[in-house]
Amino acid sequence: MNDASAVAVSVSVRILIVDDHAVVRAGLRALLEGEPGLDVIGETGEGEQAVLLAGRHKPDVVLMDLRLTDAGTGSGAEVGGIAATRRITSTVPGVNVVVLTSYGSRGDVVRAMEAGARGYVLKAGPPEELFRAVRAAAAGGMGLAPEVTAQLVGGAIGAGPALSGREVEVVGLLARGHSNRAIAAALHLSEATVKTHLVRIYRKLGTENRASTVSEAVRRGLLEIGG
Numbered sequence: 353m354n355d356a357s358a359v360a361v362s363v364s365v366r367i368l369i370v371d372d373h374a375v376v377r378a379g380l381r382a383l384l385e386g387e388p389g390l391d392v393i394g395e396t397g398e399g400e401q402a403v404l405l406a407g408r409h410k411p412d413v414v415l416m417d418l419r420l421t422d423a424g425t426g427s428g429a430e431v432g433g434i435a436a437t438r439r440i441t442s443t444v445p446g447v448n449v450v451v452l453t454s455y456g457s458r459g460d461v462v463r464a465m466e467a468g469a470r471g472y473v474l475k476a477g478p479p480e481e482l483f484r485a486v487r488a489a490a491a492g493g494m495g496l497a498p499e500v501t502a503q504l505v506g507g508a509i510g511a512g513p514a515l516s517g518r519e520v521e522v523v524g525l526l527a528r529g530h531s532n533r534a535i536a537a538a539l540h541l542s543e544a545t546v547k548t549h550l551v552r553i554y555r556k557l558g559t560e561n562r563a564s565t566v567s568e569a570v571r572r573g574l575l576e577i578g579g
Contacts (some may be wrong), residue, residue, distance in 0.1 A: 366410075367415055368393060368470070370415065371417040397431060400510075402440070403436055407444050407552065410444065410446065413489050415486070416451050418451050418452075433453075437451065437467040440470065449469045449470060449489070450470060450495060451469045451472045452482065453472075459572060463574075470493070471489045473496075474497050519549055521539060522549045523569045526562050532547060
């Protein structure tokens with residue numbers, strides 16, 4: 353083996369773990385560092401900190417918990433798993449995000465992909481699926497668990513127009529009883545823009561008012577009451 357080959361083989365995939373449970377982070381670190389070619393370079397339980405660490409250390413892959421309990425702290429903006437994923441993929445070139453979560457609804461998968469995630473793996477899945485997804489994302493590909501692929505393929509049959517990531521955020525705030533003005537403030541939009549989003553959401557979901565829109569979003573798996 354020549355020197356160039358030796359260097360290529362020695363390069364590991366650098367991973368940042370983001371999960372709001374310390375025990376889960378410890379378990380993931382032990383699992384990943386026990387696999388040849390994978391190297392955990394840091395961890396955090398907060399979405400905002402994840403964005404900062406990704407920008408500072410430029411990991412190859414950020415392993416992101418979809419539902420961080422710090423969402424809603426402070427301003428409530430840009431700290432949840434989806435929002436952190438969107439910020440990392442849009443502002444830190446070369447850093448890929450793989451979502452690791454207990455949830456596998458089509459709505460969650462679509463939101464993660466729209467935010468720029470390059471992989472989606474269920475926590476209950478075998479370690480090999482996690483390793484495969486991390487390596488695929490690091491190489492610029494997609495790493496989806498078989499159950500996730502089935503959700504996307506099955507949901508595409510007879511499905512109506514998908515909501516954008518921003519539209520899902522608007523529906524989420526509707527579900528919390530926010531007014532148009534409150535939604536505009538939370539998402540840093542004008543009220544006119546919020547009204548435009550609502551018109552498009554009503555059309556896509558086939559609904560006529562706020563209550564029926566929330567109900568339809570829950571039925572489609574875009575929202576989960578109590579989740």
